[in-house]
Amino acid sequence: xxxxxxxxxxxxxxxxxxxxxxxxxxxxxxxxxxxxxxxxxxxxxxxxxxxxxxxxxxxxxxxxxxxxxxxxxxxxxxxxxxxxxxxxxxxxxxxxxxxxxxxxxxxxxxxxxxxxxxxxxxxxxxxxxxxxxxxxxxxxxxxxxxxxxxxxxxxxxxxxxxxxxxxxxxxxxxxxxxxxxxxxxxxxxxxxxxxxxxxxxxxxxxxxxxxxxxxxxxxxxxxxxxxxxxxxxxxxxxxxxxxxxxxxxxxxxxxxxxxxxxxxxxxxxxxxxxxxxxxxxxxxxxxxxxxxxxxxxxxxxxxxxxxxxxxxxxxxxxxxxxxxxxxxxxxxxxxxxxxxxxxxxxxxxxxxxxxxxxxxxxxxxxx
Numbered sequence: 001x002x003x004x005x006x007x008x009x010x011x012x013x014x015x016x017x018x019x020x021x022x023x024x025x026x027x028x029x030x031x032x033x034x035x036x037x038x039x040x041x042x043x044x045x046x047x048x049x050x051x052x053x054x055x056x057x058x059x060x061x062x063x064x065x066x067x068x069x070x071x072x073x074x075x076x077x078x079x080x081x082x083x084x085x086x087x088x089x090x091x092x093x094x095x096x097x098x099x100x101x102x103x104x105x106x107x108x109x110x111x112x113x114x115x116x117x118x119x120x121x122x123x124x125x126x127x128x129x130x131x132x133x134x135x136x137x138x139x140x141x142x143x144x145x146x147x148x149x150x151x152x153x154x155x156x157x158x159x160x161x162x163x164x165x166x167x168x169x170x171x172x173x174x175x176x177x178x179x180x181x182x183x184x185x186x187x188x189x190x191x192x193x194x195x196x197x198x199x200x201x202x203x204x205x206x207x208x209x210x211x212x213x214x215x216x217x218x219x220x221x222x223x224x225x226x227x228x229x230x231x232x233x234x235x236x237x238x239x240x241x242x243x244x245x246x247x248x249x250x251x252x253x254x255x256x257x258x259x260x261x262x263x264x265x266x267x268x269x270x271x272x273x274x275x276x277x278x279x280x281x282x283x284x285x286x287x288x289x290x291x292x293x294x295x296x297x298x299x300x301x302x303x304x305x306x307x308x309x310x311x312x313x314x315x316x317x318x319x320x321x322x323x324x325x326x327x328x329x330x331x332x333x334x335x336x337x338x339x340x341x342x343x344x345x346x347x348x349x350x351x352x353x354x355x356x357x358x359x360x361x362x363x364x365x366x367x
Contacts, residue, residue: 001305002305002307002343002347003042003043003308003309004044004046004232004307004308005045005046005309006045006047006048006079006309006310007046007047007057007311009026010055010312011026012054015256015260015314015315016253029312030312031063033311034070034311038074040329041329043347044074045074045075046078046109047076048060048078048079049113050118051113051118052117052121053117061094064076064078064102064106065097068101068102069101075348077106077108078095078109079109079178079197080110080178080197080199081095081109084132085118085122088136088140088143089139093164093166096164096168097166099169100166100168100169104348104349107173107176109175109232110137110176111177111199112130112132128155130184133184134188135153137175137188140175141192143164144172145172148161149162149164150162172350174345175194176196177189177194179198180199182211183211186212193219195231196231198231198233198304200234200236200282200302201236202270203281204270205282205301208302215229215231227344231303232305232307233282235283235309236277236281237254237277237284237314238284238285238309238310238328239284239316240288241327242327243287244287247285248274250320251316254314256274284309288335295332295336295340305342309325
């Protein structure tokens with residue numbers, strides 16, 4: 001099993017202290033957490049894309065490029081690239097460039113994205129968002145693989161023998177499909193034989209497990225080998241301590257602060273108590289053994305080979321956050337790595353050009 005640390009770069013008041021950090025400090029925190037993830041041995045670091053408050057993650061290529069210059073090993077994920085909102089040609093240019101700057105460490109998780117405010121910002125409707133997502137992905141995919149592209153898309157100007165540069169370092173970059181609630185994204189992933197990443201962070205396990213079962217059915221329907229399936233899954237929260245009582249006590253103020261924030265926004269909480277949150281959500285809160293057992297229970301339903309935990313402290317102190325992530329790598333990850341298989345592909349650059357050092361390392365080779 002492989003492990004990612006992921007941030008959506010939420011810029012909201014701390015759920016415990018009520019203090020909101022300055023924007024610059026929040027970005028610095030994201031960079032520090034990426035460096036910590038590499039130091040501790042995480043396999044990947046992901047940055048989300050949202051174009052509305054309370055997020056400041058509107059430019060993942062810029063953030064990931066900065067992280068690429070400061071790291072050398074960890075793979076860099078988008079979580080997710082909101083293709084329904086973007087011009088796929090411009091997105092391709094950004095990410096092909098980033099693939100070179102990172103030395104071939106980029107992986108994309110694509111999806112339509114959520115949120116009415118960002119749809120309005122980009123003039124995308126609920127009626128056309130899925131068509132935009134599929135069209136953008138298909139054009140995006142063609143540009144990755146073809147030197148010249150001719151296409152007459154509905155949502156952007158026609159392309160005639162278009163050449164888009166640079167070519168990515170990896171040939172091609174691996175693309176995952178983020179899925180939260182819809183069969184459309186699942187079917188798109190299965191159709192093209194791409195891996196799936198379940199954003200199972202809001203509800204209990206059942207609806208997400210049903211979507212993953214549907215993905216597996218559609219995968220075989222499209223004629224792909226079941227042995228090639230790769231599924232990733234998220235977590236709604238993470239905190240580990242040596243004793244479960246210690247973990248619960250430390251996380252309770254965080255949960256209660258998040259609950260109060262949801263109520264101020266007029267949202268109806270799915271989990272009304274911490275005990276229910278720990279039991280029925282995807283959150284991993286408890287002792288190392290409790291977390292290992294819960295991941296196994298989820299694996300029985302999902303069959304996932306990649307797991308993400310939150311990269312941000314999110315109401316924990318800096319010491320609690322670092323100690324908890326260190327405990328994950330020392331006591332939890334080694335067991336899960338032994339007991340749950342890795343994805344059915346090498347965890348490294350997709351075969352293409354020889355992979356150089358990232359910019360900021362010892363050398364750089366351009367294509």
